Amino acid sequence: MYRITKEFHFSASHQLRALPLEHQCARLHGHNYIVEVELSAPELNEHGFVRDYQELAALKHYIDDSFDHRHLNEVLAHDQVTAECLAKHFYDWCKARLPETSAVRVSETTKTWAEYRP
Template sequence: MYRITKEFHFSASHQLCHLPDDHPCARLHGHNYIVEVELAAAELDANGFVRDYRELKPLKTWIDDALDHRHLNEVFGHDMVTSERLAKEVYEFCKARWAETSAVRVSETPKTWAEYRP
């Protein structure tokens, strides 16, 4: 199996309103997110690619337009915008466009990652 990944960055705020008041994530706060999308294929295309990285531009455009410098609770319409849920949202965006999408990882901090992989 061949696998490729591409990384995207954005900054946004969120608030985990369902947590107890004394939990720091219950307060409005922000992150410099890193999103990593993985695509996999058993065979390469005629150009020797799983997928040309340039074809992932719609993901960059969506991230820049819909997520960057936004309040993610408003973007997704609920108060549980965790990295885990964000990974699934990005995965679904990608899978609808590129069948080779196999996983999405999201980082809020340099030490933490969440992944959605069906």
């Protein structure tokens, strides 16, 4: 199986409102997010690619236009916008446009990652 990944960055705020008030993540806060999309294929296309990286530009535009410097609870109309939820959201968005999508990882900090992989 061939696999490629590409990384995207954005900054945004969120609040995990279902947590107890004393939990730090219940307060309004922000992160410098990293989204890593993985595409997989058993065979390469006629150009020797799983998919041309330039074809992932639509994801960059989607992230820049809809997520960067926004409040994620409003963007996704959800009280629990966790890294796990974001990974699933971006996976679904990518899979609908790029059938080779096999996983999406989201990082909120340099030491933490959440992944959605069916």
